[in-house]
Amino acid sequence: MSAHETSAQHAALQNGWPQTRQERHWSGTNIFGTAIATAIATWCFIIGGFVSFYLAAAPGTLAVLAGSLIGMLFIVLALLPVCGKYGIDSAVSTRPQFGVRGSLLSVVLIYGSTLGWNIILFIFMGRATNSILKGFGVHPPGWVTGAAGVAGILLALLALRRGPESLKDFGPPIAVLTLVLGVVVMYLLVHKLGVQKLLHAHAVAPAASRRVNWASGVEVLVASNLSWWAYTGGIVRNGPSARKAMWPLITGLGLGVGVGSLAGFYAGLVIPTSGGDPTQFLIQTGGNVIGVILLVFVIIADLGTVVVGVYSSAIGLRQVAGVSKLSWNATTLLAVLPAFVIVGIFPDQVFDRFGTFLAFLGVCFGPVCGIQIADYFLLRRQTLDAHGLYDRTRAGAYRYWAGFNPVGFVSFAAGVVVYLYLLDPVTYSSRTPFEFLGASIPSVFVAGLVYYVGTRLVLVPARRGGYEHLEPAGRALRSQRRIGPDPQPGAASTATVPDTL
Template sequence: MADSLVERRSIDVVPDDERHGKAFSQFTLWLGANLQITAVVSGALAVIFGGGAFWSLIGLLVGNLLGGAVMSLHSAQGPRLGLPQMISSRAQFGVRGAVVPLLLVVVMYVGFFASGSVLAGQAVGELTHLGQTSGILVFAVITALMAAIGYRVVHVLGRVASVVCALAFLYLGIRLLDRIDLGAALADRAFDLPMFLLAVSIAASWQLAFGPYVADYSRYLPRHTSSRATFWWTLAGTTLGSQWSMAFGVLVAASAGEAFLDDQVSYVVSLGGTGLIASLLYFVIALGKLTINVLNTYGGFMSMVTGISGFRGQRALSQRGRSAYIAVIMIAGTAVALLGKDTFLTSFKDFLLFLLTFFTPWSAINLVDYYLISRERYDIPALSDPDGRYGAWRWDALSVYAVGIVAQLPFLATTFYTGPLVEPLGGADISWVIGLLVPALLYWLLARRDTTHIPAATITSPDRVPAG
């Protein structure tokens, strides 16, 4: 079982005798997952929507560090619990109440699958000469097959992509710097607070969006794995990879303008050359997107199972069921990709900021509960029992989650909605800061009043009840 390539586990806890690997695996996985074309486009958005290159680079770094730290705190939960990330949310929201944030998580995965497929479809279409639509379809099928194999292939992809994509981005970076005047691109040092905060928000939302599934990829690590090591290797990989890609995107957008907007993938490839070089770069772009899209598909099916199983009482999933859930994610994501491929850039920016509104309160509640209230102590069998210590619905956490969302609305700035406090702040969007701080404080104040549901130590099986 432990040596099988095809994963058998899904939402069930990973036993100690099936644990393997070292914390360093989180570095290669998240480095490879972030050295890819969508991260390049995300960085470019900071300039495309009005920011200067110099302060955009700094804003993106701040956002990647802040969001990456939150994301890495989630990663450190994996070895301790041996569970997918969203299963642990049942301890805060209830076995069935966790479906509320889970619905939005599934929307996120479908959206990221779609956005990744648009860009990867361009690369696959050019590489195979089939065109973008066929490229999207081919890419979607390969993604689904990889996700069905599961955890081991995810980490293999991460290791391969971390090396291949790093070499490709190093080459492209040299080619870009040879074509542009770096001093001129960074010459504008005028500070614009709204644009700076937009850059911070873009990067922070990029990192926070990994939060609902990051522990899925650390849960097979041995239980004794250092939480600090897991945290720091995850943070190093995700921050280095994303900042590298986004900085490249900033410089491309600052120097290329409309040429980049017309066809992001083809323009990036054109920096490298033609012929065989171009084909290799299209392959690298497809490989980078395959890595992250497999993560999104895998996380999507985990979230769907978590939500539905809370009502059905499932503790495990068959291979046939696994394939069916993955197929649903693939079909939905592909449909969105085909429908939205012509308005990609504008839609993607709003999608990122939209996600941030709903996931910062979830992250705040989950982390406060894990580190400050429960202090890493959970009754794992009870996470599947709506009549157990966590109950079916935990209305205190759900109420805090709702307040966290509503509290952000006055500070939110998107094309389809702008809050009343955005203009007094000079157009700056600080909603994600409110979305972290308000629910974190409220949940801490409420949850600490009643801790009778918290076991004295983590319970891993129904037979094991801790002393005290």
């Protein structure tokens, strides 16, 4: 490969441009490794811990696995066909639905979700530090958690100073470390407390309705897995075949979180005050020496994960026009700027609202998936205008109105409203039919339905968004006549303007 070709491919990778099949070299194993490295981190403990509020061990295990798989249905349908076909990332794949400028919404969502996960991990590091000090007999003041979390942010920035290139292989060893941690935690729990205690443990704070508990347990995993929307396009576009990417995605991202969450789920059941958070029980169950060693592992694993997370967030931000002019270090600082305040001042309050963050993921990414699925499969016949994805001129296929597609935004809002109606993300109180369908699934369907109807009623008649193929035949032919060449007087009709009209 020549230097020019290498440079061109590098530019394509960094900017989210299409990659041809011949340029993509990731095997199914590569995709699986990256997917599982993305999914498995210490956040799995608190995802599982959240399920322990609603369900006991046996039903909870099944709910965790079911929710993991359901979430992946929408991720796979929304992104795998389009990103696999055109070699583009998640954010670019939304330009046909939100417009070439409106797709900034997806960049904001990616930024919000990666920032949220990073903040959770920074606070994790602070809580682990706090527990380590307690293991040494020190009783740290309350501000230590926030201060240690901020120190974690600074360490992540320091690790990223040399640039992004050296960080690409961080993921797999961190995933292995976290998996080992999960196995050790499960062993400690079983060894210390016994299987019987685990099997007979009750849910920590169940709702009155058995169906609501089930729906809540499944919903936690569906929403968690919907957040992989932000990462999936970037993974899929490196593989030459969507077929070879499907199972690595389902098992790596989907079941990876599901299985990874079980340790936190069981811990949440047998140590109800922990919420699945290992920083709150490792000293208690492992003793001072083993507990402190494991907590150091937690910090190392978290640091590795947040470095990759901040890197992803920074790459996403560089898609924004103004940010792309900043230096790399300034971009990484921007990627974590809100974390300084949130982690430093409100670590415990934010950590306690983890459920709200999970709901935010479902609120935001569910509607996006629904809109993309309806558009790509039902309206566009699985074909995009590749030039239109990057064309901001008036002639661009996805220009709509000033670069924004109002139908996309109204559909997104409809999906958000449906989610919020079914499940209050602050109080976690729910309304019927949440107990039968959860909140994310109806949100996906309503957003997709509104987009479909809105496109038929607004975009097709207005001839915006490259939906000309959906126009009634007579109208399409009349418009072809309008834009076709003027026929010579007395000449026969051209091929595009049949004389039947």
